[in-house]
Amino acid sequence: MSLLVVGTVAFDAIETPFGKTDKIVGGAASYIALASSYFTKDISLVSVVGDDFPQEFMNTLKNHGANLDGLQIKKGEKSFFWSGRYHNDMNSRDTLDTQLNVLADFDPIVPESSKNCEFLMLGNLMPNVQQKVLSQLTARPKLIVLDTMNFWMDIAMPELLETIKGIDVLTINDSEARQLSGEYSLVKAAQKILAMGPKALVIKKGEHGALLFNKEEVFFAPALPLEDVFDPTGAGDSFAGGFIGYLAKTKDISFENMKRAIIFGSAMASFTVEKFGTERLIGLSQKDVDERVQEFIDLVQFDISLV
Numbered sequence: 001m002s003l004l005v006v007g008t009v010a011f012d013a014i015e016t017p018f019g020k021t022d023k024i025v026g027g028a029a030s031y032i033a034l035a036s037s038y039f040t041k042d043i044s045l046v047s048v049v050g051d052d053f054p055q056e057f058m059n060t061l062k063n064h065g066a067n068l069d070g071l072q073i074k075k076g077e078k079s080f081f082w083s084g085r086y087h088n089d090m091n092s093r094d095t096l097d098t099q100l101n102v103l104a105d106f107d108p109i110v111p112e113s114s115k116n117c118e119f120l121m122l123g124n125l126m127p128n129v130q131q132k133v134l135s136q137l138t139a140r141p142k143l144i145v146l147d148t149m150n151f152w153m154d155i156a157m158p159e160l161l162e163t164i165k166g167i168d169v170l171t172i173n174d175s176e177a178r179q180l181s182g183e184y185s186l187v188k189a190a191q192k193i194l195a196m197g198p199k200a201l202v203i204k205k206g207e208h209g210a211l212l213f214n215k216e217e218v219f220f221a222p223a224l225p226l227e228d229v230f231d232p233t234g235a236g237d238s239f240a241g242g243f244i245g246y247l248a249k250t251k252d253i254s255f256e257n258m259k260r261a262i263i264f265g266s267a268m269a270s271f272t273v274e275k276f277g278t279e280r281l282i283g284l285s286q287k288d289v290d291e292r293v294q295e296f297i298d299l300v301q302f303d304i305s306l307v
């Protein structure tokens, strides 16, 4: 059930109504790898950092089962840096700064042992890098999931459209779905996006949960109503990690199983937002994850008989 994770490993500086951090570790691939590690330990990570990146966090990723042979460390260069500020509703944020640094000329190298991975998570990155990863694989994975964001839609839309043509599942948030499709209605947006290539689409709506579409069906997963959302950074990536991790564990990529997978994804995202950065995703127990998933089951279970 090998899982290849591609995406940023980065420094973030975050401002929320609850506080502010200086540079802390983050990045899409970091969140994805940590979240998926609760479902599979056969994870391989492809990314790039500068030599300013802490060895300690790389050890944490390794301890969670991630093989870092595909993580390039560039001497004398700086890691990708992103900074964002959340609005009071915690659902929307402004990007304050994006410094590509090592990412600017990143040439991904997929380790030989991962070229036939069964599951591929193309985390948020420039679309042409996501494509370069696809072109190195020796066999088509059982499932390709791709996550992206408005930043790449703004500066690399043609490359993004080319990349999503051949994937299985696209995960984006509601405003990105509107930007990509030009439709305000999410139902219409979904149908337009599915016509672009992906077989299924997940639209993340922050505290309002997530929608899963294929051409015929739609399914909804709530977000857990939490007393305090401390920092939403990485929620989308943790969702993606839980989603693909569960699918990799169960090896079942049917729409029915994807419905379960978005609950597991939502559960992992609900942990992430409880603390700043990646902190809450480190060292959870199986019991923590099981109890959280049970809370989701309890939240939406109702007994109605239509006679």
Ligand code: AMP
Pocket: 008, 010, 011, 012, 026, 027, 028, 081, 082, 098, 124, 125, 126, 149, 151, 152, 232, 233, 234, 235, 236, 237, 238
């Ligand atoms: P999320 O909150 O799930 O959308 O992801 C937040 C993470 O995405 C942060 O840890 C950032 O380092 C990373 N990130 C922010 N902007 C970009 C970008 N343009 N490309 C790739 N990763 C990014």
